[in-house]
Amino acid sequence: MKTKKNRWLIALSAVGIHISIGSVYAWSNFTAPLKEMFGWSDSQVAMTFSIAILFLGLSAAFLGHFVEKYGPRKAGLLAAIFFGVGITGSGLAVALESRPLLYFFYGAIGGIGLGVGYIAPVSTLIKWFPDRRGLATGLAIMGFGFAAAISSPIMNMLIEAVGVANTFYILGLSYFVIMLLSSLYLEKPEEGWLPEGYQDKINSGKAKPNMDLSQLMANEAVKTKRFWYLWLMLFINITCGIAILAVAKPLAMESIGIDMAQAAALVGAIGIFNGLGRIGWASFSDIIGRPATYTTFFILQMVIFFVLPDVSIKWLFIGLLIVVYTCYGGGFSSIPAYIGDLFGTKQLGAIHGYILTAWAAAGLVGPLFAAWIKDTTGSYSGSLTFFSGLFVAAFIISLLIRLDINKLKKSQIQNQTELQNKVG
Structure with missing residues (x-):
C-alpha cells in the first residue's frame, strides 16, 4: 500500500x-x-x-x-x-x-x-x-x-x-x-x-512481526490485571522520580557539600539525561523487550535510592543521579509501546490516557511526601530509603506482569492448537 x-x-x-x-x-x-x-x-x-x-x-x-x-x-x-x-x-x-x-x-x-x-x-x-x-x-x-x-x-x-x-x-x-x-x-x-x-x-526471518497479546477496547483493558500492573509500575517510577527531581538541588548540597549555585548548575546539566533517557531506553526496549526494560529500571533504582544518601564522592553521586534521570524519562517513553504490546493499537490513545492518571497522582504524592520527610526528620535520606522500598514492590510487580503475559501466551497457543485440530 x-x-x-x-x-x-x-x-x-x-x-x-x-x-x-x-x-x-x-x-x-x-x-x-x-x-x-x-x-x-x-x-x-x-x-x-x-x-x-x-x-x-x-x-x-x-x-x-x-x-x-x-x-x-x-x-x-x-x-x-x-x-x-x-x-x-x-x-x-x-x-x-x-x-x-x-x-x-x-x-x-x-x-x-x-x-x-x-x-x-x-x-x-x-x-x-x-x-x-x-x-x-x-x-x-x-x-x-x-x-x-x-x-x-x-x-x-x-x-x-x-x-x-x-x-x-x-x-x-x-x-x-x-x-x-x-x-x-x-x-x-x-x-x-x-x-x-x-x-x-x-x-x-530478519525481523519479527509484532505479536500483540490482544486487541482490546479501552474499557476492556482497564478490567485486566496487566493494566493495573502497568499503572502501578508507572505510578511508582514517577512518584520516586518526581520526588528526587524536586529535591535534587538541596540533596546535592547536603550529600556532596556544594553551594546553591553549583547545585543548580549541576541539576540543570544532568537534567538533559531526562530527555536522553526517553529516546535511549525506549529504543533499547525494542531490543530487549518492554518487560525486561521495566525490570531493569526497578533493579537499578532500588539500589541507587538505598545508597544515594550515603554517597559523598562527587563523580559517583552525579553518576547515580544521571541513571535515575534516565530511568525517570525512560518510564514515560516506554509505556506507550508496552501498552501496544499488551492491548494492541485499536484504542491505544485511550488506554494511554487512562494509564497517565498515574502521572497526575504521582505528581501530587511524590514531592509532598519528600517534603514531609524532610520537615519531620530534617533530612532527605529517610524518603529515599522509603522510595527504595517502593522500587522493591515495583520490581515484584514487574515479575507478576510477566507471569500474566506468559499465561496469556500459553492460552493463545492452546486456542490455536485446538482450532488447528478442529480444522484438521
Missing part, C-alpha cells in the same frame, strides 16, 4: 507538539518574577504547576477516546487551542494581578491542552513504526523531556526584555502556531500499511 505521508515527518510533527507542551517543565522561570511582582508565596506560585499536571492526567484520561474517534489531527488542533489559550490567557491573568485567573488559564485550560497534546500523536506514531515502536514513542516524548532546556533561556530573555505578561502572550501565540502546523501533518497510516521492505525482512 502506498501513502503520501513520510513517517519521519510524522515523528517530527509529534516532536513539535511535545516540545511546545513540555515547556510546562520550565514553569520555575516564572516563580521569582511572580513572587517579586505580587508577593505570592512559593507554594501559591507552585500550585499553578500542580494544577496543570493534575489536569494533564485528567484530560488525558477523559479525552483519550476523543483522540481515537477523531484522529490525531483534530486532537492536535484541540490541544493547540487549549494550550495556546491557556498560556496567552496567563498573560491576561498577570496583567489583572489575579492568581485564581492564572490557576484557571495556565493550570486548567493549559493543563487540558497538555493532556490531549501528550497522547494525540503517540498511538499514530506506533502505527507508523510497527518495526520500531519504542524508538517512535521515544522520539516524541524525548521532545517533552528536552523542552525545559530549550524553553528556559527563551523565557528568561523575554521576561527581562518585555515583562511577564507579554512573555505569556508571545509564548502562547508561538506555541499555538507550532502545534497548529505540527498537527496539520498528523495522519494515521492506511489500514495494513507496513514500511517498505519490512514484510520481506519478516519473511526472511
Whole structure:
C-alpha cells in the first residue's frame, strides 16, 4: 500500500507538539518574577504547576477516546487551542494581578491542552513504526523531556526584555502556531500499511512481526490485571522520580557539600539525561523487550535510592543521579509501546490516557511526601530509603506482569492448537 505521508515527518510533527507542551517543565522561570511582582508565596506560585499536571492526567484520561474517534489531527488542533489559550490567557491573568485567573488559564485550560497534546500523536506514531515502536514513542516524548532546556533561556530573555505578561502572550501565540502546523501533518497510516521492505525482512526471518497479546477496547483493558500492573509500575517510577527531581538541588548540597549555585548548575546539566533517557531506553526496549526494560529500571533504582544518601564522592553521586534521570524519562517513553504490546493499537490513545492518571497522582504524592520527610526528620535520606522500598514492590510487580503475559501466551497457543485440530 502506498501513502503520501513520510513517517519521519510524522515523528517530527509529534516532536513539535511535545516540545511546545513540555515547556510546562520550565514553569520555575516564572516563580521569582511572580513572587517579586505580587508577593505570592512559593507554594501559591507552585500550585499553578500542580494544577496543570493534575489536569494533564485528567484530560488525558477523559479525552483519550476523543483522540481515537477523531484522529490525531483534530486532537492536535484541540490541544493547540487549549494550550495556546491557556498560556496567552496567563498573560491576561498577570496583567489583572489575579492568581485564581492564572490557576484557571495556565493550570486548567493549559493543563487540558497538555493532556490531549501528550497522547494525540503517540498511538499514530506506533502505527507508523510497527518495526520500531519504542524508538517512535521515544522520539516524541524525548521532545517533552528536552523542552525545559530549550524553553528556559527563551523565557528568561523575554521576561527581562518585555515583562511577564507579554512573555505569556508571545509564548502562547508561538506555541499555538507550532502545534497548529505540527498537527496539520498528523495522519494515521492506511489500514495494513507496513514500511517498505519490512514484510520481506519478516519473511526472511530478519525481523519479527509484532505479536500483540490482544486487541482490546479501552474499557476492556482497564478490567485486566496487566493494566493495573502497568499503572502501578508507572505510578511508582514517577512518584520516586518526581520526588528526587524536586529535591535534587538541596540533596546535592547536603550529600556532596556544594553551594546553591553549583547545585543548580549541576541539576540543570544532568537534567538533559531526562530527555536522553526517553529516546535511549525506549529504543533499547525494542531490543530487549518492554518487560525486561521495566525490570531493569526497578533493579537499578532500588539500589541507587538505598545508597544515594550515603554517597559523598562527587563523580559517583552525579553518576547515580544521571541513571535515575534516565530511568525517570525512560518510564514515560516506554509505556506507550508496552501498552501496544499488551492491548494492541485499536484504542491505544485511550488506554494511554487512562494509564497517565498515574502521572497526575504521582505528581501530587511524590514531592509532598519528600517534603514531609524532610520537615519531620530534617533530612532527605529517610524518603529515599522509603522510595527504595517502593522500587522493591515495583520490581515484584514487574515479575507478576510477566507471569500474566506468559499465561496469556500459553492460552493463545492452546486456542490455536485446538482450532488447528478442529480444522484438521
